[in-house]
Amino acid sequence: MSAPRTVTIRTRDHGPVTLPEPAWCLGEHEHGGYRADILHQGPDVVLAFHGRHITDAGLVESPFSESTRPELGGRTTGVSVSVIGRTLDPVGLYELAAALDGYTDRLRDLADQLSALLAGGGQ
Numbered sequence: 532m533s534a535p536r537t538v539t540i541r542t543r544d545h546g547p548v549t550l551p552e553p554a555w556c557l558g559e560h561e562h563g564g565y566r567a568d569i570l571h572q573g574p575d576v577v578l579a580f581h582g583r584h585i586t587d588a589g590l591v592e593s594p595f596s597e598s599t600r601p602e603l604g605g606r607t608t609g610v611s612v613s614v615i616g617r618t619l620d621p622v623g624l625y626e627l628a629a630a631l632d633g634y635t636d637r638l639r640d641l642a643d644q645l646s647a648l649l650a651g652g653g654q
C-alpha cells in the first residue's frame with residue numbers, strides 16, 4: 532500500500548502548509564493566498580451544447596474553510612455547480628438532477644408541440 536499523497540501549498544498567513552491530497556483532486560492549487568482559501572478541486576463534468584458552455588460541476592473541498600454555510604463551500608467535500616453558484620451535498624445533487632430530468636421532459640414536450648405547429652397540425 533502506498534503512502535497517502537500530500538501536497539504543500541505556500542500561504543501568505545501560515546507559510547507552507549502540507550496537507551493530505553484527496554485522490555480525486557487535480558492538484559492544481561494556487562499559491563500565495565490565505566490558508567482558509569485552499570481548495571481541492573476534481574475534474575469538471577461539463578454540459579455543453581453546440582460548443583457553448585452551459586454549466587459544469589465537480590468535487591470540491593476547502594479543508595481550512597471558515598465558512599459555516601456548506602452551500603458556499605466548506606470543509607466537507609461537496610459538488611460545486613457553476614450554474615447555480617452553490618456547492619451541494621448528495622441530497623441536493625440528487626434534487627438538482629431530478630429537476631433537470633423534469634426540465635428535459637418539458638423540452639421534449641416543447642419539441643413535440645413545435646413539430647406539430649410547423650406541420651400545421653394545430654396551435
Ligand SMILES: [Zn+2]
Pocket residue numbers: 538552553556557558559560570571572
Ligand atoms: Zn488538492
